[in-house]
Amino acid sequence: MKNPYRPILTTIQEITIENEAQDLKTFRLGFCDADEGNGFDYQCGQFAELTVFRVGECPIGIASSPMDEGILEFTVKRYPDGQVTNALHNCAVGDRIGVRGPLGNWFPLERMEGKNVLIVGGGFAFTTLRSTIRYILHEANRKRFANLVVLYGARNPGELLYKDELKAWQGRDDIEAHITVDKADDESWTGHEGFVPAVLEQVAPSPKDAIALVCGPPIMLKYTLPVLEKLGFGPTEIITSLEMRMKCGIGLCGRCNIGGKYVCIDGPVFTYEQLQALPAEM
Amino acid sequence: MADSKMAKAKLGEFLAAVSADYEVYGPKADNGVVTFGRIASADELALTYSNSTVSAKELFLPKTETVYEFDGENFVDDPLPEQKRVVLGLRPCDCRALTLLDGTFDCERVQDPFYVTRRANTVLVALACDRPLSSCFCTATGGDPYGEEGVDVLLSDEGESFLAKAVTDRGKDFLEQYGKFFSGKAAGKWAERAKAASGKMTCDLSLAEVSQRLDGLFEDDMWERVSQKCIGCGTCSYLCPTCYCFDLIDDKTATGVKKIRRWDCCMFQSFALHASGHDPRPITAARFRQKIMHKFNYHPQRCGLNSCVGCGRCVRACPVNLDIRQLLGDILAAAPSAASE
Numbered sequence: 001m002k003n004p005y006r007p008i009l010t011t012i013q014e015i016t017i018e019n020e021a022q023d024l025k026t027f028r029l030g031f032c033d034a035d036e037g038n039g040f041d042y043q044c045g046q047f048a049e050l051t052v053f054r055v056g057e058c059p060i061g062i063a064s065s066p067m068d069e070g071i072l073e074f075t076v077k078r079y080p081d082g083q084v085t086n087a088l089h090n091c092a093v094g095d096r097i098g099v100r101g102p103l104g105n106w107f108p109l110e111r112m113e114g115k116n117v118l119i120v121g122g123g124f125a126f127t128t129l130r131s132t133i134r135y136i137l138h139e140a141n142r143k144r145f146a147n148l149v150v151l152y153g154a155r156n157p158g159e160l161l162y163k164d165e166l167k168a169w170q171g172r173d174d175i176e177a178h179i180t181v182d183k184a185d186d187e188s189w190t191g192h193e194g195f196v197p198a199v200l201e202q203v204a205p206s207p208k209d210a211i212a213l214v215c216g217p218p219i220m221l222k223y224t225l226p227v228l229e230k231l232g233f234g235p236t237e238i239i240t241s242l243e244m245r246m247k248c249g250i251g252l253c254g255r256c257n258i259g260g261k262y263v264c265i266d267g268p269v270f271t272y273e274q275l276q277a278l279p280a281e282m
Numbered sequence: 283m284a285d286s287k288m289a290k291a292k293l294g295e296f297l298a299a300v301s302a303d304y305e306v307y308g309p310k311a312d313n314g315v316v317t318f319g320r321i322a323s324a325d326e327l328a329l330t331y332s333n334s335t336v337s338a339k340e341l342f343l344p345k346t347e348t349v350y351e352f353d354g355e356n357f358v359d360d361p362l363p364e365q366k367r368v369v370l371g372l373r374p375c376d377c378r379a380l381t382l383l384d385g386t387f388d389c390e391r392v393q394d395p396f397y398v399t400r401r402a403n404t405v406l407v408a409l410a411c412d413r414p415l416s417s418c419f420c421t422a423t424g425g426d427p428y429g430e431e432g433v434d435v436l437l438s439d440e441g442e443s444f445l446a447k448a449v450t451d452r453g454k455d456f457l458e459q460y461g462k463f464f465s466g467k468a469a470g471k472w473a474e475r476a477k478a479a480s481g482k483m484t485c486d487l488s489l490a491e492v493s494q495r496l497d498g499l500f501e502d503d504m505w506e507r508v509s510q511k512c513i514g515c516g517t518c519s520y521l522c523p524t525c526y527c528f529d530l531i532d533d534k535t536a537t538g539v540k541k542i543r544r545w546d547c548c549m550f551q552s553f554a555l556h557a558s559g560h561d562p563r564p565i566t567a568a569r570f571r572q573k574i575m576h577k578f579n580y581h582p583q584r585c586g587l588n589s590c591v592g593c594g595r596c597v598r599a600c601p602v603n604l605d606i607r608q609l610l611g612d613i614l615a616a617a618p619s620a621a622s623e
Contacts, residue, residue: 003395004393005543053539055532079558082557082558243556244562248528250391251391251392252394253527255554256554259575259580260584
């Protein structure tokens with residue numbers, strides 16, 4: 001019988017400091033055992049429990065794409081009170097990290113095939129969306145989806161994640177990337193300025209044959225979901241991902257309930273329709 | 283094997299024989315507190331209690347348990363609890379509770395190897411309940427003082443002897459294995475005894491409909507009211523035979539770590555707190571609601587049954603005298619139209 005609590009071993013191959021505040025780092029992990037790595041078969045939108053041995057475990061969305069063979073990336077925000085996120089940020093290349101997963105459900109990529117895809121992200125909740133964009137942009141997949149429109153916002157230019165990739169996307173003709181910042185404190189900024197919901201209203205992507213994936217801080221979601229509805233996206237065509245304290249990640253420990261749902265096994269991905277049926281306890 | 287009987291005078295001999303093949307656990311009394319522990323001889327067994335103070339849950343889901351050990355380089359082999367065990371003298375409500383835990387720890391989706399191994403290696407020899415307490419309400423939850431769910435062998439205390447009945451194949455094998463201690467073909471008065479016992483139950487609630495009633499009550503202002511005196515101590519959860527929430531913590535060793543699964547409780551303040559400081563259930567009323575909804579609404583949604591066997595331990599032990607029967611009674615009495623909106 002498989003022990004569902006035991007992680008598999010990885011080593012940190014690369015650490016990227018993502019933002020000016022330096023509290024967001026992307027960890028590229030390599031599997032210590034190639035077989036275990038091949039068995040780690042994940043989908044866009046899933047998460048894993050990351051273990052810093054002798055400290056603890058925390059749930060983090062997978063930021064790499066299933067098409068990125070042999071590697072696994074996680075972008076982790078360091079919280080002052082977060083024991084594991086602090087320990088992760090103190091890790092160095094070569095350190096050993098445990099990974100338990102992949103866990104949870106995923107974005108409905110099969111349902112999105114042949115459709116226009118709108119991706120709206122804010123702040124550091126952009127990680128599993130980045131996974132999805134990388135997946136769709138992969139040459140083996142790009143033809144399976146119609147237009148890809150991305151709107152991504154952060155507080156200021158220095159807080160944007162994956163800056164090199166954002167630049168590369170803007171140079172491609174098979175993705176329409178809108179990058180916005182709440183406030184452009186940098187004179188060389190050429191992107192949008194303004195909050196995500198406002199820019200979304202300006203860009204006004206068509207809801208026709210389209211599915212929207214939206215992830216961001218609660219305040220962004222609160223104002224963005226109504227804009228999507230106004231644009232004509234139906235409640236089953238709007239898809240988001242929730243965060244909860246998911247300790248075991250396998251539906252046992254009882255922590256991540258929202259009503260009768262466990263975010264760790266019934267989510268983290270929910271449609272807006274499902275979200276509206278859940279009690280307000282997030 | 284049909285019904286049989288064992289003279290109490292033979293209990294010592296019987297236990298000695300069983301102990302040669304199994305680890306034997308049973309109720310032990312210490313200053314009136316009855317808990318389950320290893321039994322070496324018959325005089326350690328406390329079989330006259332109404333119900334044990336603490337449930338037999340921890341024999342299957344210990345308060346703390348190592349779920350893996352990493353020595354800094356490699357994982358140490360899982361120490362699976364493979365010894366064969368007999369638990370003697372637990373009540374039918376506690377056996378039924380284990381069948382509810384099975385739905386979580388041994389389901390199609392996930393199996394907890396430690397729990398599953400213990401369940402597979404343990405024979406449950408239950409003692410039917412002839413003296414239910416005024417706080418007991420097993421019949422309200424669908425159980426019975428002579429209930430057989432989860433039971434391998436059911437005993438009934440007849441005074442000078444125990445009536446014995448095999449419920450499962452495992453129970454049948456067990457009674458056959460120790461057949462020389464039992465006189466066969468004893469026509470026990472099971473039905474009469476069971477009827478007399480259930481006749482002593484004082485709670486006339488029927489909780490089958492509670493789940494449905496709770497559907498519309500999440501936003502109700504009752505939660506603030508009913509949780510007002512709760513101090514969030516978690517005693518109810520720790521004594522509950524069906525509560526199973528746990529924490530996973532790191533216990534450092536010289537070079538590595540043991541990952542410990544430790545009982546936790548949804549009534550505790552830090553239970554759902556995020557690293558960011560956000561807490562989805564920041565007040566007692568929200569946590570109290572979570573506990574009741576989980577037992578009587580969410581669990582039925584997922585597994586089809588209320589997560590309560592009516593053992594009454596939470597009623598007896600609550601330091602501020604919260605009585606779950608009163609709360610459930612109020613929920614049932616609420617106008618169905620208002621509740622099911």
